[in-house]
Amino acid sequence: MNKIFNINSALTIFIKDFRSELRTRYALNALIMFVITTLAIILFAVANETPSIEISAGILWIVIFFSAMSGMARTFVSEEERGTVMTLHLIAKPSTVFFGKLLFNLILLFLMNIFTVVLYLILIPSFIIKSYDIFLLTIFLGTIGLSAASTIIAAIIAKSNTKGTLYPVLSFPILLPLLMIVIKSTKSALEGIEIAKAMGDFQVMIAYFVVITAVSYLLFDYVWKD
Amino acid sequence: MVFKIILGIGLTLVIIAGIALPMVSNPSSFFELPVVPGLEDKARIIFFHVPTAWVCVIAFITSLIYGIQYLRTKEILYDIKSVTAAGLGFLFCILATVTGAIWSKFTWGAFWNWDPRQTSIFVLLLIYGAYFALRSSIEVEEKRASLSAVYSIIAGLTVPFFIFIIPRIVSSLHPDPIINPQGKIHMNPTMLVIFLSSLTGFTAVYYWMFNLRVRFSKLLYQQQMKEQE
DSSP: OOOOHHHHHHHHHHHHHHHHHHHHHHHHHHHHHHHHHHHHHHHHHHOOOOOOOOHHHHHHHHHHHHHHHHTTHHHHHHHHHTHHHHHHHHHHHHHHHHHHHHHHHHHHHHHHHHHHHHHHHHHTTTTOOOHHHHHHHHHHHHHHHHHHHHHHHHHHHHSSSSHHHHHHHHHHHHHHHHHHHHHHHHHHHTTOOGGGGGHHHHHHHHHHHHHHHHHHHHHHHHHOOO | OOOHHHHHHHHHHHHHHHHHOOEESSSSSSTTTTTOTTTTGGGGGGGGGHHHHHHHHHHHHHOOOOHHHHHHHOHHHHHHHHHHHHHHHHHHHHHHHHHHHHHHHHHHHHSSOOOOHHHHHHHHHHHHHHHHHHHHHHSSSHHHHHHHHHHHHHHOOOOOHHHHHHHHHHHOHHHHHHHHHTTTTOOOOOEEEEEEHHHHHHHHHHHHHHHHHHHHHHHHHHHHHHHHO
16 A cells, blocks of 8 residues: 555645645635636626526636636645745655645635535526536536646646646646536536436546546656656 | 658649549549539548648647657657657647638638537647647756646547547537448548548658658757757
8 A cells, every 4th residue: 555645644735735724825815706706797797687507507617617727726836935845755755745735626626616606606596506416416526527637737837937827728628528518517407407317427527537636646756756 | 852752742643633633423434523412522621631630630649659758768859759749730730720610611601610520629729739838838858848748648638538528518510420420431432542642641741740850859959958068
């Protein structure tokens, strides 16, 4: 087991990140403000119109995508800025660091998505969910897929010069298949389709998460080591 | 030298044949092409558009393989090959997109209508764009090489997902499923010969350009190394 990774060290890295997040609240504050601002702009733009099912499902994921892009970029960049990369190199294996960060991103993105969805449900009256099971599964699987892909891309951009701007550019082609399928699945949740008919979509989402996590695990060494 | 002359003559013949051979409803001799129902003369794009898209995919795969080779061996030569292939792939990708869009204007009525094929080539363009944006933002050579290799592997792995996802969302109007519903090639022999020689010709052009640019980049790299000493 020693060769793969140590779950306790991964948890330690997660707790370290979580504590430092609670102290600074950098990502959390930025994310909450980002979500509120984006939703306000959408509400101003939509004004008195009732957006159709397709549009409101799409907008929800646009908000989630760009909020994730503004918050997740910090995960590895902060280590570079604080100069703590060397310490992490010394105390932990690359895979441990990766899974610790993945866990942190997962929790952060979950909190953000719950906040976004609740706000969205309150503010946009035409966004009525008819099949909650599909919707909740979509949010769950979409979140884990999104955090898996954004963690490895965050690790890549932490080493580049233009960190913030490059992040959405690099992530979009990787996330596009996931975004397409979650938007479709959200649409079927709004239309009130039975869960049995949406199983294929969930299989694609699970496969996406597994493939991206496995590849990130295999390739993280090359990104992390200088 | 002989290779270049043969290639030149071959591709000239392909271009002449592809554009000039008449299309008749019942082809009786070898220099006549059959009429493709619904497309007529617009079907001639197959001789030029499909090979560019093919080369674009080949270049992407070459770049991916050299990227993996780089990660295994850490030889900078593989990185040079990988980025050269990606550059050429980007060029052919733009060519395929533009020829496809022009054809689409005259067949479907709009330059762009998010047909599955257009979506997939758009994603390929985005991946290439992101790849070069990433490369230009990293200064350290080894870091640039390994990060861009990692990125192209991850991007390459998401591409197969489109094969499963896109048919669930939209259906295609692309003539490939219309001409070959069973997935088998059954073209008129003359058409097939022109098509296959065009495919070979374009691949050979790609190979030639690839070698030229790799030689050029290698020399440039050696020059830089000398200047640093």
